[in-house]
Amino acid sequence: MKLTLRVWRQKNAAADGAMSTYEVDGISRDMSFLEMLDTLNEELIVKGEDPVAFDHDCREGICGACSLVINGDAHGPERTTTCQLHMRSFEDGDTIDIEPWRASAFPVVKDLVVDRSAFDRIIQSGGYISAPTGSAPEAHAAPVPKPDADSAFEHAECIGCGACVAACPNGSAMLFTSAKVNHLNVLPQGAPERETRVLDMVAQMDEEGFGGCTLTGECATACPKGIPLPSISAMNKEWLRATRKVGR
């Protein structure tokens, strides 16, 4: 396959960026999207040009590092991570636009690499169960009903890639935050910190400059792990309950 790539190039956080055009040839349909970019970069290096910087690591769709907006869609046309997108989803001769996540809370570091540390700070504000090592009771001391365990798992699948924020017209992080709140709040182990968790995480999310939620649902459509949209309403309910109970 022969393709035209229009790629966002930006030297660093302070510099202005712009789209640059590249041609790539000899692309196999079995390549992953990132292997296609590897091919481009190998050519650029040999020519002495700066290769395109992008985040990637496991290339199995689980680490959450890769993060590209492809033809306007977070992670591209399939419901998966960019690393699991294959070139068979494109046609010979296509022109493909490749941009970084666009959100004010995710500043660009270089080219297609953005700073997602705001997500870490949301988790630090309460996305955990306080259980210091050694303090745990026997694992079977408290059975967890299967539906609750399954619901916790469904939300815990979030890989923290940020596609939800990139897809949202408001740049909101509600789906990311609600995934963690629901994972932990549905479990009996999470009950003691149930109210402070949701209040603190939502407050941190606002402080990081993420936008508000208007339930457009783009986030859940872009999510490669299928975190469901009702996750957000469940968190809103948790938040209302907590404000009443704690009186903040």
Add this chain to the structure above:
Amino acid sequence: MNHSSAYADYTTGEPLADAKAPDGPIADRWDTRRFQAKLVNPANRRKHTVIVVGTGLAGGSAGATLAEQGYHVVQFCYQDSPRRAHSIAAQGGINAAKNYRNDGDSVHRLFYDTVKGGDFRARESNVHRLAQISVEIIDQCVAQGVPFAREYGGLLDTRSFGGVQVSRTFYARGQTGQQLLLGAYQALSRQIAAGNVEMHPRTEMLDLVVVDGRARGIVARDLITGRIDTYFADAVVLASGGYGNVFYLSTNAMNSNATAVWRAHRRGAYFANPCFTQIHPTCIPRTGDHQSKLTLMSESLRNDGRIWVPRAKGDDRPPNKIPEDERDYYLERIYPSFGNLVPRDIASRAAKNVCDEGRGVGPGGQGVYLDFADAIRRMGRKAVEEKYGNLFEMYERITAENPYEVPMRIYPAVHYTMGGLWVDYDLQTTVPGLFAVGEANFSDHGANRLGASALMQGLADGYFVLPSTINDYLARHPHQDEVSAEHPAVQEVVAETEDRLNLLLSVDGDRTPDSFHRELGEVMWEFCGMARTETGLRKALERIPQIREEFWRRIKVPGAGEEFNQSLEKANRVVDYLELAELMCLDALHRAESCGGHFREESQTPDGEAARVDEEFSYAAAWEFTTTGGAPVLHKEDLVFEYVHPTQRSYA
């Protein structure tokens, strides 16, 4: 710098003994050691700084736990977030001797299975401790909210893995590593918020600072600005993972690398059993030269999938057109009692053998079928989907084939490294004050790791072992003098690091870092992969220094050092692969026996199984660095088996 000379040979130095392992009955040793270890008064702990490199299962759990105990932790990862370490990709599960199934499991059986699975090349004391701690890990993770699979009664579910006949593997669908890692990451996040952990993401360790014979800090590069900084501490913990990426194609993450352990090795830490690498039997076969990495399909699939190839050579009919009696379910045929669940090394070699016979399937004949047709008939498609849905989906995404309808095609790939930095029972390396945990050390898996045991070992080391043993070192070396950046030893290591990066940037040749990495990987896969011979290894030992020499002549790294520069990161990692690869081949050459994942064709039983030579090789080989390309020194640590008698492993 001398980049070209080949290993003349090696010399043998003083034998090595594990001075920290206590005597007495094996079940009491861990208690004994914990009692003998000196403690640090809780009020004094905040005065001690501990550096932790890496945030995977071992590093994340160690950082969180040390901080909970009151130490000041300074932690590093090259990823943009500690949540992304490659432990996250572990699929199948974590072993624990809970015996919830009442199927005859016990701490002793897990200990026995692990020593046997490792082909009698691991330390009994360490493995027994691991089995003991396994049960606490499950408790700890459940308390953190890790959503393990559960039965309808609300209790935890388990499944079976290779090399064992009990069901002791706890799991969270095909994402067990992710869920355990998020548990450790969340515990770590709590400590970061509390100010007890100073976290440096996107920062890569490039060298170790040793002052007056003790590990006192690291040199690290900020991957965003390119700035080289030094960080100092009272002890350094390496949790930087394994070195499978020496092979270029592996199931490791693209950026997983060996620099931290290799630089520590160059500063005095012995490297043990580097040739013990695990080739995982069930990976998706490669599709072409563009391939950047290989993807694992969890071993748990072997619970229900059946592995086969056509009976006849060159049978290229589609799989569903090959009648039952013309198929060879070779694992079930050769190993009737373990069947498809033989250990990984055995399953991988068997796949290689049938492909070498010309009975492989798919492009290039480099594949075997993993077939779920029987499982779907037996359990129904829905049950199969419930158990393996996400793996089937991943397979289909990569291959564009639907495994519910046609059998998966799989082939072995490099997955894990049992070798690593030599550590004593306290997980301390031969450099005082330098510890290694998780896959970075060599301690528990011998010559072959059993499935679902890497997660167990990483978390055992990080949550329970290191936080108990590091106290002893810190208590015996209280309030050391501050190290300053002006210390000559520090200035020297910083200058060396800067020189190396500057040299990489200045060669301005015509080949990319990846092209060298790929070339090295091909040499390693051919000569130091699933089957090794003296002739092949000697060829590799000749070839690697040539590649190294060419590397320093022709490498091309665009851009500058003081900026975000992924080519520079990569080139610097390849420098270390090019040295480590040589040691791996030398270790494989010197160990003229087959054991576990190390298969020397010269040493096999009449039916083609690995033949150990216990009289000669019942030791861990710990290598001491001399110079680049220079003959290293071999220190042998004799392995003593008091509880599990070494036998020829039998899974038939």
